[in-house]
Amino acid sequence: MTTTTASLATGRRVRRRTVLAGSLALTLAGCGFVNTDGGDASGGDGDTTTLTAYVNTELNTGLTPLIEKYERATGVTIDVSSAETNDLNQQLRVQLTSGTAADLIRVSPGYSSPVAVGVLASDGDLADLSDEPWTERLSDDTRPLAGVDGKTMAFPVSRNAIVMAYNKEVFADAQVEPPTTWSELLQVCERLRGAGVTPIAAPFQDGIYLQFWMYALGATLVYAEEPDLDDRMRAGEVDFVDHPGWNEVFAKWLELRDAGFFSEGALGIPFDQGMQSVAKGEAAMLLLVSAGLPQLFSYAEQGAEAFGVFALPATDDPGDTHVPLAPDFLAVNAASDNVEAAKDFIAFLARPENVAAYANAMGVLPGLDVDVELESAVLDPILPLIEQGRTTPYANYLWPNGDTQQRLLQSGQLLFDNKITTEQLLTEMDQEYDKGTP
Amino acid sequence: MTVRLDRPAERVEAQELGRTLADRRGGTWYLFVVPALAFYALVVLYPTVAGAWYAFTDWTGRNVAPNFVGLANFAELFSSPPARTALWNTLVIAAATTVIQTVVGLALALALHSALVTRNLLRTVFFAPALLPPVVIGFLWRYTLTPAGPLNDALRELGLGGLAQNWLGDGDIALASVIGVIIWQHTGLTMVIYLAGLEGVPAEVLEAAAIDGASWWQRLRYVTIPLLIPATTVAMSLTLISGLKLFDQVFVMTGGGPGYATETLSVIMYKEAFVSGRYGYAAAIALVLTMIVFAFAFLQLRALRRFEVEA
Numbered sequence: 001m002t003t004t005t006a007s008l009a010t011g012r013r014v015r016r017r018t019v020l021a022g023s024l025a026l027t028l029a030g031c032g033f034v035n036t037d038g039g040d041a042s043g044g045d046g047d048t049t050t051l052t053a054y055v056n057t058e059l060n061t062g063l064t065p066l067i068e069k070y071e072r073a074t075g076v077t078i079d080v081s082s083a084e085t086n087d088l089n090q091q092l093r094v095q096l097t098s099g100t101a102a103d104l105i106r107v108s109p110g111y112s113s114p115v116a117v118g119v120l121a122s123d124g125d126l127a128d129l130s131d132e133p134w135t136e137r138l139s140d141d142t143r144p145l146a147g148v149d150g151k152t153m154a155f156p157v158s159r160n161a162i163v164m165a166y167n168k169e170v171f172a173d174a175q176v177e178p179p180t181t182w183s184e185l186l187q188v189c190e191r192l193r194g195a196g197v198t199p200i201a202a203p204f205q206d207g208i209y210l211q212f213w214m215y216a217l218g219a220t221l222v223y224a225e226e227p228d229l230d231d232r233m234r235a236g237e238v239d240f241v242d243h244p245g246w247n248e249v250f251a252k253w254l255e256l257r258d259a260g261f262f263s264e265g266a267l268g269i270p271f272d273q274g275m276q277s278v279a280k281g282e283a284a285m286l287l288l289v290s291a292g293l294p295q296l297f298s299y300a301e302q303g304a305e306a307f308g309v310f311a312l313p314a315t316d317d318p319g320d321t322h323v324p325l326a327p328d329f330l331a332v333n334a335a336s337d338n339v340e341a342a343k344d345f346i347a348f349l350a351r352p353e354n355v356a357a358y359a360n361a362m363g364v365l366p367g368l369d370v371d372v373e374l375e376s377a378v379l380d381p382i383l384p385l386i387e388q389g390r391t392t393p394y395a396n397y398l399w400p401n402g403d404t405q406q407r408l409l410q411s412g413q414l415l416f417d418n419k420i421t422t423e424q425l426l427t428e429m430d431q432e433y434d435k436g437t438p
Numbered sequence: 439m440t441v442r443l444d445r446p447a448e449r450v451e452a453q454e455l456g457r458t459l460a461d462r463r464g465g466t467w468y469l470f471v472v473p474a475l476a477f478y479a480l481v482v483l484y485p486t487v488a489g490a491w492y493a494f495t496d497w498t499g500r501n502v503a504p505n506f507v508g509l510a511n512f513a514e515l516f517s518s519p520p521a522r523t524a525l526w527n528t529l530v531i532a533a534a535t536t537v538i539q540t541v542v543g544l545a546l547a548l549a550l551h552s553a554l555v556t557r558n559l560l561r562t563v564f565f566a567p568a569l570l571p572p573v574v575i576g577f578l579w580r581y582t583l584t585p586a587g588p589l590n591d592a593l594r595e596l597g598l599g600g601l602a603q604n605w606l607g608d609g610d611i612a613l614a615s616v617i618g619v620i621i622w623q624h625t626g627l628t629m630v631i632y633l634a635g636l637e638g639v640p641a642e643v644l645e646a647a648a649i650d651g652a653s654w655w656q657r658l659r660y661v662t663i664p665l666l667i668p669a670t671t672v673a674m675s676l677t678l679i680s681g682l683k684l685f686d687q688v689f690v691m692t693g694g695g696p697g698y699a700t701e702t703l704s705v706i707m708y709k710e711a712f713v714s715g716r717y718g719y720a721a722a723i724a725l726v727l728t729m730i731v732f733a734f735a736f737l738q739l740r741a742l743r744r745f746e747v748e749a
Binding site: 086089090093094097113114119204205206207264265266267268269270273401402403406410411413414417419 | 498499520580581583584585586604605606607608609692693694695696697698709712713714715
């Protein structure tokens with residue numbers, strides 16, 4: 001009897017320990033402390049390489065056919081995870097810190113976020129891609145955003161432009177043409193208002209869409225003349241508040257507001273309602289990033305045919321107009337075991353036919369300076385500017401931290417609402433700028 | 439030698455029994471306690487203490503060994519105008535929702551604690567918004583409150599176009615709009631708490647008061663409300679705490695704007711951590727928010743407990 005009790009007790013202890021051990025293993029596996037896939041970065045069988053990639057949803061869509069093509073050609077497997085850009089930015093930072101980041105990662109340009117190329121490259125998180133042949137085909141608007149200290153640390157998969165989209169029918173009804181100078185823009189707005197249409201949709205409820213105006217006007221009024229302005233600002237030689245170009249940017253924006261050319265109640269209008277108002281013909285124009293054009297087209301029955309685009313003029317000389325461009329970057333995790341394999345995949349993406357395939361699939365501008373015949377004619381009006389090199393990076397990507405932009409987004413709304421002055425806003429931006437890169 | 443003889447027999451018996459049980463277990467009780475305590479320490483205590491520690495550093499989420507910066511993060515929090523605005527907005531939202539939600543919730547509960555035929559339907563209707571996820575509520579009202587949205591359209595249809603506003607886009611009224619949405623969503627929950635409390639009010643006490651000639655108002659003022667203080671304690675504590683921590687609806691409806699008009703501590707904490715990568719500063723904001731929640735909840739609980747009576 002005693003023996004039986006003892007063995008039962010022992011059996012219970014063993015079961016308890018087994019359950020405890022199992023629970024612990026499950027918990028640790030759930031917490032990520034235990035590798036449960038039983039494989040390594042090379043796929044575990046020693047014959048095939050498995051690359052991991054963590055990108056935003058746009059890149060995932062555009063890269064999928066190219067990845068399939070690459071996998072067929074090389075036998076390499078690419079395991080892609082994707083998330084919305086904001087979610088990705090939050091998670092990527094944690095992943096890099098914990099050593100669980102993918103081999104290929106989507107990173108923001110310049111220093112615009114905690115996971116931007118400049119910030120991560122300075123921390124040694126990105127592999128150096130400077131020796132890759134495709135770096136010779138980086139455009140001037142992209143090169144300053146693609147690395148630090150003259151090194152290239154990221155590959156531009158595509159580029160987006162800030163453009164003014166307009167409703168062709170509304171323009172035709174008001175008998176106006178796309179303006180090429182600032183004075184023409186004011187005249188067109190006046191004619192449109194006379195025709196009973198809101199000249200410019202201004203969905204500024206989210207400051208993100210307000211900032212496009214500063215970057216589009218700043219391309220012509222600031223960076224066209226002074227492409228190295230931010231080098232001087234970082235050196236403390238110049239600041240926002242005393243810079244004539246930046247003051248003129250805000251003066252012109254407020255000129256449109258004071259003339260009543262923007263939507264009424266702009267700070268309460270969400271962006272998609274702004275797009276819908278242009279699609280319905282209630283408003284005539286909308287400033288947006290070219291990546292947003294497919295969404296705009298989806299709101300009109302005729303689709304892309306209903307709209308045209310032009311570069312926002314800021315002076316009375318059409319030859320002055322520049323257009324801001326921003327790349328979507330893919331970089332290689334420096335801590336990856338597959339750096340060379342990842343570089344090989346990027347070299348594949350950099351082939352002209354693949355650059356063209358991505359641009360056409362997504363309706364965006366090619367990431368590299370290659371001869372690409374775009375299937376869509378939507379962006380034709382701004383292609384001559386790109387060919388002539390009349391492009392600049394988005395201003396915020398050149399700033400040393402994301403807080404300067406954040407201040408523009410929020411205090412910019414206050415300026416629009418007449419709660420503060422341009423001088424106050426620019427002083428606040430200077431304060432954030434001077435904090436430098438975190 | 440002194441012998442104490444004043445130990446109650448039950449206590450002696452319990453102590454003896456406890457000793458016997460402990461002896462029978464062979465002193466292995468700690469095997470059951472230690473894993474749970476270790477798990478609690480790992481997933482609750484350590485992150486809490488570590489989070490508090492980061493509030494005194496310049497941690498960016500990337501630097502493995504952040505620098506100790508003393509009270510610099512707290513100094514910035516209390517000196518930065520946007521952060522001060524967020525702190526003020528947080529207190530205004532918490533105070534307004536607590537007071538208005540309690541009063542309206544009580545009124546609804548009193549109205550629906552009756553023989554009204556449609557009372558169950560109305561209870562469901564008023565409680566339904568509390569069941570929806572805050573993000574859904576945020577998106578719903580974000581579009582309802584646009585200048586060309588359904589609310590302004592309805593006002594114009596009713597000939598009240600003069601009352602139409604840029605509800606979320608006008609910095610002077612945006613905070614009030616947000617507060618209105620929070621109250622709309624959660625008043626049903628307060629109503630349900632009060633309905634449960636009203637079930638506990640003895641009918642005979644109310645009848646006795648009525649026989650003694652007390653009016654409806656006097657019965658409410660001197661009988662019902664004092665007996666509802668426990669329900670009030672629960673309702674006000676929950677509302678105050680959720681008001682202080684408010685994030686989802688603000689983030690979805692306004693993102694803290696226009697400008698900084700609807701910024702709350704939770705929203706700037708999110709932005710500082712995940713947008714700017716200033717985790718140390720965000721931890722300081724979180725620590726201050728935690729202290730505020732503790733302090734207000736404790737004070738409110740103590741104050742309300744004083745008024746509690748037994749039926």
